[in-house]
Amino acid sequence: MIETLKPASSSKQGGRMGVVVPHGVLFRSSSEGKIRQQLIEENLLDTVIGLPEKLFFGTGIPAAILLFKKNKTDDTVLFIDASNEFKSGKNQNQLTDSNIAKVIETYKARESVDKYAYLASFDEIKENDFNLNIPRYVDTFEEEAEIDLDAVRAERLELKAELESLETEMAGFLKELGYGQ
Template sequence: MSDQKFREGGRLITLRDVVQRVIGEYGSSVFEGVFLKALQNNDLTLASNSNEGKVLVEIWDELVRFSFYDQSEEGSLGECFEWLLSFFAEENMGRGGRFFTPSGIVSLMVKILDPKPGEKIYDPACGAGEFLVEAVNHVRRTSSDGGLFVLGRDMSPSLAFVAKMNVLIHGVVENCIEVKSVLSGDGYSTKISGHFDLALANPPFSLRNWDGGGASEFLRYGIPPQASADFAFIQNLLFSLNDKGRAAIIVPMGVLFRGGSEKAIREKMLKEHNVEAVISIPSMSFYGTAISANILFLRSRCVSDEVLFIDASSFFIRSQRLNRLDVDAVERLCRLYSSRKNIDGVAKCVSMAELEVNDWDLTVSKYVVPVSSVSKESLASLSEQQARLEQELSFLQQEMKRLLGSLED
């Protein structure tokens, strides 16, 4: 076990001290058998990034507040750990909240992809491992036959540690999480390319100065600009799929309309029938960012030659801190996705011809126009819409500054 040192009350302690204290004073057999095993299997992970390792001490300090004496099943322990992750994500929304995706959005993406027993699932930016865990739980809820083959990667050692602990608590083989920068392309052709039935990801938005030197194995539609790695993550995900594979990835607004090499990649994806649907998510719905985002649903080859666009803003429960999707909203969105019906102000299927006329722009608001009901709307609702539009304008202005800056570099 790592002997990394941290400060507590002015004195240096090691992670070993923290773990032994928790187990000795508060631990049950379940606690020791699961958490201690996770730590013992992650020496290299812990030792490789001491600054981020401080988060682990915070996790253990939070865990000691709970009683584990009556915990005899993995399920209850898993629920506790999931709550803890969401707690940390909300408490740190302004700094690094990306590591954990809200549960409603995770549930929506997994339910639409509908994992089956025996399938293989991949997440190239797995963060805390929530997509992988939810996919496994989905299979357990819907079938009694077997499980999933799971592979998650993350460039952050401390996040990989959290993911390893998360999957282990939920009864998934613990060596399925790797510390690796997927954009380097290391091992892609032998271990990733064409191997997976489904893939999900919430990668960092518009990562700058990314290393694309070894990524030629999956940058088959083109090389994205150094100012934004969004389409590198998208292609890494897309080309991990087998012939019948499907995928979902969370992306920022700019992915849908930016020009240059990104437009060329987007056009190829559409012409090759890789894009099945785009769902827009309102602002204030993700940890760590107030901007709007979107979910791209991809396939190796779509059955339909139309792309489904859904504006999901009306499905979210509004909140000043974080908008949420509840269980009922997830079910309604899944039914809407499956039906592929045109509904004014909510959903529309768009042909390739119309997409070409619109210069291969995938912005949902270009195709799904809100139903006009100004006279019936309350002042609070209008104010909310104005705030959302102002946030989107601010995001577009930031995108323009970033693109101008990249031209000057």
């Protein structure tokens, strides 16, 4: 299919193509790895867009869109992690107009966006053995808030004292009612 894309002319951009694939295609080795390597070495892969799970009817697996472009002017690949960009549904998730607009704006800008997109060089991808798994390039890790152990300990002691007070009060009520004598 890629071979049938029209080359760029002086008046038009080269051919483009998008393919929806399961995430496994991005990182499995063997023949898929060799195909990925060739596509990248021939500078045909333009963008990898990670999609949310449960987006397509009949399957819950997340998918990705691979965008190919003939006669690219640079050797970079844009990775966009749109896996959290959706409207939740009971059986199927949906991409809203604003979700789609965010992906398109990021694609057009072709820049790294913290925790959302990363513009990787050929050398970076080669260093990762042509593995296109989006988390290798887009860091979505959120640090947990630091826990103040002294405050937690103080709150625990306060709750323990309150519990003892309530147990003493309850024992008094039970005694008045004739229980626990």
